[in-house]
Amino acid sequence: MNRDNNDTASLLSIRHLSSEYTSRNYGLFGKKHIKKVLHDINLDIYPGEIFGLVGESGCGKTTLARCILNLTAYQGDIFLDGKNYASRLERARLVQMVFQDPGASLNPVKKIGWLLEEPLVIHRMGTPEERAALVDETLTRVGLDPSYKKRRVTELSGGQKQRICIGRALILKPKLLIADEAVSALDVSVGAQILNLFRDLHESLGLSVLFISHNMNAVEYLCDRVAVMQDGKLSPPAPV
Ligand SMILES: Nc1ncnc2c1ncn2[C@@H]1O[C@H](COP(=O)(O)OP(=O)(O)O)[C@@H](O)[C@H]1O
Ligand SMILES: [Mg+2]
Numbered sequence: 001m002n003r004d005n006n007d008t009a010s011l012l013s014i015r016h017l018s019s020e021y022t023s024r025n026y027g028l029f030g031k032k033h034i035k036k037v038l039h040d041i042n043l044d045i046y047p048g049e050i051f052g053l054v055g056e057s058g059c060g061k062t063t064l065a066r067c068i069l070n071l072t073a074y075q076g077d078i079f080l081d082g083k084n085y086a087s088r089l090e091r092a093r094l095v096q097m098v099f100q101d102p103g104a105s106l107n108p109v110k111k112i113g114w115l116l117e118e119p120l121v122i123h124r125m126g127t128p129e130e131r132a133a134l135v136d137e138t139l140t141r142v143g144l145d146p147s148y149k150k151r152r153v154t155e156l157s158g159g160q161k162q163r164i165c166i167g168r169a170l171i172l173k174p175k176l177l178i179a180d181e182a183v184s185a186l187d188v189s190v191g192a193q194i195l196n197l198f199r200d201l202h203e204s205l206g207l208s209v210l211f212i213s214h215n216m217n218a219v220e221y222l223c224d225r226v227a228v229m230q231d232g233k234l235s236p237p238a239p240v
Contacts, residue, residue: 009046009047010044010045010046010079010082011045011046011047011049011080011175011176011208012043012044012045012068012078012079012080012176012208012210013043013044013045013077013078013079013080013082014042014043014068014077014078014079015076015078015079016040016041016042016075016076016077017038017040017041017042017064017074017075017076018036018039018040018041018074018075018076019036019037019060019063019064019072019074019075020035020037020038021034021035021037022034022035037060037063037232038060038063038064038067038074038232039231039232039233040076040233041064041232041233041234042234043234045176045208045210046208047206047208048202048206048207048208049208049209049225050198050199050202050209050211050222050223050224051208051210051211051223051224051225051226051227051237052211052212052213052219052222052223052225052226052227052240053210053211053212053213053226053229054212054213054214054219054226054228054229055214055228055229055230056230057214059229059230059231059232060229060231060232061229062180062212064229065097065178065180065210065212068095068210069088069091069092069095069097069178070086070087070088070091071088080094080095080175080176081094081175089123092123092172092174093123093172093174094174094175094176095174095175095176095177095178096168096169096170096174096176096177096178097169097178097179097180098162098165098166098169098177098178098179098180098182099165099180099181099182100180100181100182100184100185101185102164102165102185103153103161105165106153106161106164106165107153108153108154109152110152110153111149111150111151111152112139112148112149112150112151112152112153112164113132113149113150115153115164116138116139116149116164116167116168116171117131117132117135117171118168119168119169119172120134120171120172123172125172134171135171136149138167138170138171139167141167141170141201141204142163142164142166142167142170142197143163143193143197144160144163144164144167148160148164157190158185158186158187158190159186159193159194162182162183162186162194163194163197166182166194166197166201170201170205174207175207175208176207176209176210177198177201177208177209177210178210178212179198179209179210179211179212179213180212181212182194182198182211183195183215183218184214184215191218195218195221195222198211198222199222211223220240223240224239224240225237225238225239226238226240
């Protein structure tokens, strides 16, 4: 299905989205459980906007982010730039995500240069020379410098690791970055620096950000609009 949406002004447009998890008890005749997690979600995010999504732990925020990337099954429609992309790879070109624990998403065996180049290789983008130049540019953009490409993950602080994760997301030049509790595991001062990095990237690249957090202070500092999720339902967005 590749139905197009009329509302081409939105970068991300979610219509009547629901999602559920199915599990089974052990055994041949294990009973099937269906747990509804998201109920009739409607949301628009516009180009260049920083949108906050807040709500208690377990209310469904990460599930919504995973639906946007098509990593979790859902009912309803998700339009990106007005199009209903079915493949994960196509969506990943437009939307990238950064997670809470930067250490967990980086392979400790590889050098930083390799880790930054990997998304380009997966998406078959650029020549080796172009990719090397983009790695240098990206390191600078996330507040590090090209000398970091020779280091390994174990030689970096938590904040530096998160900068690398943000770099891996940015190197594909997405239009929307989803930050899922991306500063929650960091010390307050380091978290504040990462918030400022999101703001810089938003200003210099016109990047849109879906900032998911349970920290209202961070949302107030960074976001243009905010919506509250409760038990899988979303409040109408309000200006911050
Ligand atoms: N893979 C899964 N299988 C079954 N239930 C899940 C799975 N992932 C999350 N859940 C449940 O779905 C609900 C929403 O989870 P999640 O989206 O991670 O919430 P949040 O990010 O807001 O903390 C929770 O009750 C959680 O236990
Ligand atoms: Mg979560």
